[in-house]
Amino acid sequence: MPRRNKKGGKGRLGDSNSEDESYNDNVSVYSYASDNAPSSVNDCDELSSNERYEERFIQALENATEKSAQTRTLALQSICEILMHRYMPDFVDDRKVTLIDCIEKSIRRGKGAEQAWGARLAPLLVLQLGGDETISKTLNQFLLTTVQDKSVTFDARAKCCTALGLLNFFGGEDIGDLLTLMQCFESIFSGSYLKADDKVPISVSTEASTLHAEALSAWGLLLTLIPPGDFVAWMTSGQPVLPSFKKIMGLLQSPHLDVRMAAGETLALILECGRSHDEEFLEDYLIDLIDMVKQLATDSHKYRAKRDRKAQRATFRDVLRYLEVSTINNFTAKIYKNLFLKIIN
Numbered sequence: 001m002p003r004r005n006k007k008g009g010k011g012r013l014g015d016s017n018s019e020d021e022s023y024n025d026n027v028s029v030y031s032y033a034s035d036n037a038p039s040s041v042n043d044c045d046e047l048s049s050n051e052r053y054e055e056r057f058i059q060a061l062e063n064a065t066e067k068s069a070q071t072r073t074l075a076l077q078s079i080c081e082i083l084m085h086r087y088m089p090d091f092v093d094d095r096k097v098t099l100i101d102c103i104e105k106s107i108r109r110g111k112g113a114e115q116a117w118g119a120r121l122a123p124l125l126v127l128q129l130g131g132d133e134t135i136s137k138t139l140n141q142f143l144l145t146t147v148q149d150k151s152v153t154f155d156a157r158a159k160c161c162t163a164l165g166l167l168n169f170f171g172g173e174d175i176g177d178l179l180t181l182m183q184c185f186e187s188i189f190s191g192s193y194l195k196a197d198d199k200v201p202i203s204v205s206t207e208a209s210t211l212h213a214e215a216l217s218a219w220g221l222l223l224t225l226i227p228p229g230d231f232v233a234w235m236t237s238g239q240p241v242l243p244s245f246k247k248i249m250g251l252l253q254s255p256h257l258d259v260r261m262a263a264g265e266t267l268a269l270i271l272e273c274g275r276s277h278d279e280e281f282l283e284d285y286l287i288d289l290i291d292m293v294k295q296l297a298t299d300s301h302k303y304r305a306k307r308d309r310k311a312q313r314a315t316f317r318d319v320l321r322y323l324e325v326s327t328i329n330n331f332t333a334k335i336y337k338n339l340f341l342k343i344i345n
Contacts, residue, residue: 053082054088057082057088060075060076073110073113080120089129092129100135103119103121103139104139106121107142115156116153119143119156122139122163125139133171146160147160147184154208157211158215162217165219165222175227178222178226182219182222185216185218186242190247201250212262214262228276232274232278245270248270261311265319268318268322268323272322289323293316296312297317
């Protein structure tokens, strides 16, 4: 606030009071204007920002139907980026039929990157619309078909696994349907199981390992939707409903970082879910599991890239802390977060 110069002596006190009142009135008017102006300006800025996003969205949606595969792919990417940064359910709801059509065509008829971006868009659309179950079921059908199609690139199939995991986590209620989907995921990540002697990992390509890791993470996320009592019974009875704990432990020996990390998080998640029903769930495996996890948490092998070693140690330190201290780190939230980050990154 600017200071007034104090000129004149006591003889001007009366005039000074009059001036102060006038000055205070002016200040009050200025303060009122200052307090209220930003709200008006912010509203205009917000409206302008919304309009810009909506214009970009409409243009991208138009481009998503173009003949050029590159144009369609860039359009899908742009739509994903807008939905990641802006929540506009009413605007999206008015265009959901067109969006579903774009997703379906990109996944069924597209190739490579176009399929991958189409798969990424699926859960973002459902999130914008509050987990619409009808849309989830529609999207599930062609996502699942693509996951099972071995002629599709590993990356696109991996993104479809992630999308399926998230869509069914948002709205999966039928346990039978969840188990069927989980068995589909296992048929994929079982490609990284140890060989029959349980000592040597099966050799898979780096691209295939990414698919296996995504399928395993999606499997783990859906696992949290199964009632703990049923889950414990299936895991301990030897029934072929779910893979054995030992087989998933074997994935820790994979030569691929993403598979090892997904396996570590999934093993912790299995124990977290089981222990909520039975405190001694799979207790016999703990000593061996802790030894394996400890080695991975302190791995310093130079033949692994420095960045890979850092990521691995961070992941397995969390897993080790959970196993040794029995603190609930909430691996359900961790895996959900990881899957969602893979959609938006």
